[in-house]
Amino acid sequence: MITVLPLETPGLGDRTYLAHDGEVALVVDPQRDYDRVLALAEQAGVRITHVFETHIHNDYVTGGLALAREVGAAYLVNADDEVSYARTPVRDGDEIAVGAMTVRVLHTPGHTHTHLSYAVGIGGEDDGAPVAVFTGGSLLYGATGRPDLLGPDHTETLVHAQWHSARRLAEALPDPTAVYPTHGFGSFCSATPTSGEASTIGQEKRTNPALTHAEQDYVDQLLAGLDAFPAYYAHMGPANTAGPGAPDLSPPAVADPAELRRRIDAGEWVVDLRDGTAFAAGHLAGSVNFGLRGQFATYLGWLIPWGTPVTLLGDTAADVAEAQRELVRIGIDRPAAMATGDPQQWAGDDPLASFPRATFADLAAALDTETPPTVLDVRRDPERATAFIPGSAHVPIHQVLDRIAEIPDGPLWVHCAGGYRAGIVAALLRTRGWDVTAVDDAFAHAADSGVRLTTPTSEDITA
Structure with missing residues (x-):
């Protein structure tokens, strides 16, 4: 048997x-x-x-x-x-x-x-x-x-x-x-x-x-x-x-607030592992958010300029260890540093950054005003091919950093299919000065929430 x-x-x-x-x-x-x-x-x-x-x-x-x-x-x-x-x-x-x-x-x-x-x-x-x-x-x-x-x-x-x-x-x-x-x-x-x-x-x-x-x-x-x-x-x-060798899963060195700030200022990625709701409510300014509960390694590995040092921020050492394990699977072998606790501990005396999160019902209300925000759709092409919000800009998540110059200024509401990718992009744009709101909602709720949708032509999909 x-x-x-x-x-x-x-x-x-x-x-x-x-x-x-x-x-x-x-x-x-x-x-x-x-x-x-x-x-x-x-x-x-x-x-x-x-x-x-x-x-x-x-x-x-x-x-x-x-x-x-x-x-x-x-x-x-x-x-x-x-x-x-x-x-x-x-x-x-x-x-x-x-x-x-x-x-x-x-x-x-x-x-x-x-x-x-x-x-x-x-x-x-x-x-x-x-x-x-x-x-x-x-x-x-x-x-x-x-x-x-x-x-x-x-x-x-x-x-x-x-x-x-x-x-x-x-x-x-x-x-x-x-x-x-x-x-x-x-x-x-x-x-x-x-x-x-x-x-x-x-x-x-x-x-x-x-x-x-x-x-x-x-x-x-x-x-x-x-x-x-x-x-x-x-x-x-x-x-x-x-011929890869055995991974080193021992904990990285712990960074204090001064080191975290130095790494951010040097262009390194300081990655907050908490869920998008907690991150949006308050985070270390300049950090980015890839929550452990989604396809963490896939999207971090997809978006990060390869070879950029990574520092991990987690509620607990167990969260950091889980993230470290996921990263070695894609060849990001050793985090540069880590920190655990809460964002105020990571920020020291510096103020926390934040941005709002919203539902598609909130977006419907915002679009029905005299000064509606720009909507950024970060879904992939096949997803947009099913339906999209008229007038929305479309930059798939994996192209956001390469096409950053195309993203409109002004108030920007970011959405995807379920909220995870929208949170990632909102965090990346927030570090670069955008006034962002992350739509933390399922796109399947959009029409019932009052958001007008349309079926695109082939030209619209890549617009």
């Missing part, structure tokens, strides 16, 4: 897996903070002997190499991947014995050229027929991995390869085979939104566009739905081919 234990990383929308036969375990696609994997194996009472990578990841720094070295496991990576460390090379068709389990390697290009999937069965049971397949960024739940992460020169080749790879898995594996993807739980590595928390090959045959659509229809639909992905992805592949 094979037991598969998923390990969630919800901030990045990924899963790591530990599979075992009761004594021996394999790990697939471990995150950088692999101490969680070690704890899972200890809890299950099993020994890790093999660590598998489905691909050279683009959305996080792997913990695979460091994990394998620590436990003395084999580290299995596609033989065709050009990496700078010793590993156990594997190719399509290879079979690897892991305790009572047999792992069959399947080349499934599409997310990358060298992407592999791993079908796992028990030798001697049903002739070793696979009972699980670890599909990485290939076959996801109701979707597939995106094919554009290696650049536009590769996208056309990879999107067709992705269709064929999904078909190969469907043809090679029995319908009851459980599907275990790495991406697809909010990850930007998914080409389209995924559905469900579990699936099988048979279920995917009925629902997955790669298995229900003709090749060109699938290709056209997928390419039309692709949107921007986080800027920090550009640094993940090089880090993973170089």
Whole structure:
């Protein structure tokens, strides 16, 4: 019997897996903070002997190499991947014995050229027929991995390869085979939104566009739905081919108010981890806000000029430690400093900064005045394509700092789909002198709150 234990990383929308036969375990696609994997194996009472990578990841720094070295496991990576460390090379068709389990390697290009999937069965049971397949960024739940992460020169080749790879898995594996993807739980590595928390090959045959659509229809639909992905992805592949070591999760040095002010004045990022409501009510002037309860690492990594020192401000040391753990997953290895407590402690004798938060009902009232504010929509293009507020400016969150000169002066109300991104942008603009109000409300409430909406033309979406 094979037991598969998923390990969630919800901030990045990924899963790591530990599979075992009761004594021996394999790990697939471990995150950088692999101490969680070690704890899972200890809890299950099993020994890790093999660590598998489905691909050279683009959305996080792997913990695979460091994990394998620590436990003395084999580290299995596609033989065709050009990496700078010793590993156990594997190719399509290879079979690897892991305790009572047999792992069959399947080349499934599409997310990358060298992407592999791993079908796992028990030798001697049903002739070793696979009972699980670890599909990485290939076959996801109701979707597939995106094919554009290696650049536009590769996208056309990879999107067709992705269709064929999904078909190969469907043809090679029995319908009851459980599907275990790495991406697809909010990850930007998914080409389209995924559905469900579990699936099988048979279920995917009925629902997955790669298995229900003709090749060109699938290709056209997928390419039309692709949107921007986080800027920090550009640094993940090089880090993973170089061979990342174990993360240092020890606490950073504590900064006093004078040091915090010096870091802000030097252009460093001092990041307040509290929720947007608390931040707006009062914060250290010049600090920015990426609340821990949202996609913290994704948006911080997307927006920060890469290499900028980061100082973390949290209610507690536990909050700082959680943020630090999330950041090492994307290669921001060591915070420059930290501080805990409350904003008045961080500010010392300096006054706190603040800005108002509002609902869409408040926005409707503000727009129905003689001097209505400018509305800034920071949603991504596909979101704006559904509906938008007439007259609103549109700068997607990931473009705000590059297009700062385009953002209108004067009173500015910022909104997104749910409030988290609006709070981030409001904080960034507040540090630069804008008179901002963050709309902390769901866009789904806008129409019922009295805000007039319209459906855009293609020209409006990017206006």
